[in-house]
Amino acid sequence: MLGWSDAMYHQYxxxxxxxxxxxxxxxxxxxxxxxxxxxxxxxxGVTGGGFVLLTGEVGTGKTTIIRSLLEQLPEHTDLAMVFNPMAEVPEMLQMICDELGAEYDRAAPSVKKLTDTLHRYLLENHSRNRHTVLLIDEAQLLSPEALEQIRLLTNLETNTEKLLQIILVGQPELNRLLAQPRLRQLSQRITARFHLNPLSLAETRAYIGHRLQVAGLSGANNPFPDAIVRKIHSYSGGIPRRINILCERALVGLYGHNKERVDGKILSLARREVSGSSEGARHDFSGLWRWLSLALALVAVLSVALLLWQQTVDNDLETTPPSAEQRIPEKQSPDRQSPGQQLAGVGSPPQQAIVGGTQKAPGYLIRRLSDAQAQLAGYSGFDNPLTCFTSGSDAAICEVEHYDTWQQLAELNRPALLSVITPDKFHAYVLVVGLTSSQALVIDRDGTQHSVALAELGALWRGQTIYLWRRPPGYQKGASVGLGDSGPLVHWLSNAFARIDEQQRPLTDDRFNSALAARLKIFQRNSGLTVDGILGQQTILRLNERLGIDTTLMVEGDW
Incomplete structure (x- = not known):
């Protein structure tokens, strides 16, 4: 295929x-x-959103999106683009000044002088009602010192707004760089994060059809059958740049072999040319060997686990079983259910829970639901010790959920009561206020903290979970607002984003406009929520976390 003219295949x-x-x-x-x-x-970011972060693997389309941005810039925007982020801090500041046309002392361009020059330029630009945007591509190559200097540039502001909006574009390594403790101030100022993922199979199919259509080929003449598209997606991993290279070489192959539709042989030859080896013609036997190796490794692991289990059983058979007195718990008289217990859907626990065949319950168990509720409310910052458990509350909403995994509890990210059942079938409660990958931080009835292994606690927990959160003004249970709505909840949302984005003025007063909807979608995307531009309970929960309104779980290192 290499002997044919690549420049002429499109005419074919x-x-x-x-x-x-x-x-x-x-x-x-x-x-x-x-x-x-x-x-x-x-x-x-261009229109005043503050720090914006865009990341993605090589070839996912970041640069193309930047070029599209240039075509849609508002007329009153000045854009400085930095493409050499490996430069030292003074050189980087010089590049920014050069991009903006800001004059500076070239004989002695110190960091302070350059920063002062930029400040004067930004003030003058603002006085002319113009926005200034700094876009740094390949930002993962920036040094921590350069990133810190960039953060300092965002301190340039008037009484009402930032003078400089900054967009960082880079590969996934940029996220790891920003996660360093010394860069936490910069990371906290990022108002919007977006990561470009590879294309799905359906998107790959649409992507190939789109490029052919733009180049002038009708859909009926598409030379890539669906089976071939599936292979292209598999070979490329959904990375647009790799898709382009594979498709181009495949079309050149069709031209060279005087064919009209790509088949497996043509695609294998194209893949071999792209990879520079015979990898593409191996019919993916390497994948079969990988699966076979994994299967053999799994069999080995299971064999060892079975052997260890058998040894444990043998040891247990040699151990004297507990006496009848140790196994039989004392009879308990259940208390009457309170309204809070009806909410939780469980009965009162006994006065003494029996755990693991002994009469001594772990110290972190809370036996009475009312005590557990009082601890949860107090720890969550509510003045009323029972808050919405006993009566309606203007501030608090009580939720009862069923979770199956610790991951779900971590995503909830709030102190929670876990309803547990001991091995001897007694009810008790555990107040979890912190989580790590292996431990839970719990608080007992007296307020004492305990670190408990998740494996130990997981054996008792049956999924029922109670937590509290604060409702915003105007919110009623199950309510939501979207584009065109108005009222106190819209006012709260707009002011919430003004706080998050460090803006003096909200995007709207009390009317849910398109700007507020766009900002909400960005927040939902960054939070892993459904991106629908509608403010509902799950979005409010995430906003409460971001704003520090609700108490959240303690993280490892804080206890």
């Missing part, structure tokens, strides 16, 4: 131009849902 298919060139061309940008949201992130 009736294309106006090569459809899969890797050169950046905004006309060929395939706007999947995530790409649309990525572009919305950048546009939000």
């Amino acid at each position: 298919f009736g294309l106006k131009e090569p459809a899969f060139s890797i050169a950046v061309n905004p006309r060929y940008l395939y706007m999947s849902e995530q790409h649309k949201e990525a572009l919305a992130h950048l546009l939000y």
Whole structure:
């Protein structure tokens, strides 16, 4: 295939131009849902959103999105783009000044002088009602010192707004860089984060069709059958740049072999050329060997586990069983259920829980539900010790959920009461206020903290979970607001984002406008929520966390 003219193959298919060139061309940008949201992130940053972060693997389309951004910049925006982030701090500041056309002392360009120059320029630009945006590509190459200097640039502001909006674009390593403790101040100022993922199979199919259509080929003449598209997606991992290279080589192969549809042989040859080896012609036997190796390893692990289990059983048979007095608990008289117990859906526990065949319960168990509720309310910061457990509350909402995993409790990220059942079938409660990958921090009836292994606690917990959260003004249980709505809940949402984004003025007063909807979608995407632009309970919970309104779980290192 290498002997054929790559520059002429597109004419063979009736294309106006090569459809899969890797050169950046905004006309060929395939706007999947995530790409649309990525572009919305950048546009939000340009129009006053503060720090914005866009990350993605090599070849996922970050640069193409940047070029699309340039085509949609508002007329009153000045953009400085830095493409050499490996420069030292003074050189980087010089590049920014050069990009903006800000004059500085080139004989002695110290960091302070350059920063002062930028401050004067930004003030003058603001006086002309112009926005200034700094975009840094390949930002994962920045040194921690350069990132800290960039953070300091965001301190340049008037009484009402930031003078400089900054967009950081980079590979996934940028997230790890920003996670360093010394850069936590910068990380906290990022108002919107977006990560570009590889394309799905359906998106890969649409992406190939889109590029062919832009290049002038109708869908009926698509030379890539569905089975071939599935292989292209598998080989490329859904990375657009890899898709382009594979598709281009496949079309060149069709041209060279005088064929009209890509088949397995053509694609294997294209893959071999791309990889520079015979890998593409191996029919994926390597994948079969990988699965076989995993299966053999699994068999080995199971064999060892079975042997250890058998040894444990043998040891247990040699151990004297407990006496009858040790196994039989004292009879208990259950208390009458309170309204809070009816909410939790469980009965009162006995006065003494029996755990593990002994008469001494772990010290962290809370036996009475009313005591557990009082501890939860107090720890969560509510003045009324029983708050919404006993009567309606203007501030608190009580929730009872069923969770199956510790991951779900970690995602809830709130102190919670776990209803547990001991091996001897007694009810008790555990107040969890912190989680790690292996331990839970719990508080007993007297307020004493205990660190408990998740394996120990998980054997008792049956999933029932009680937690509290604060309702915003105007919120009624199950309510939601969206585009076009108005009222106190919309006012609360707009002011919440003004606080998060460190803006003096909210996006709206009390009318849910398009700007507020766009900001809400960005927040939902970053929080792993359904991106629908509607404010409901789950979004409020995440906003309460971000704003510090609700008490959250303690993390490892704090206890």
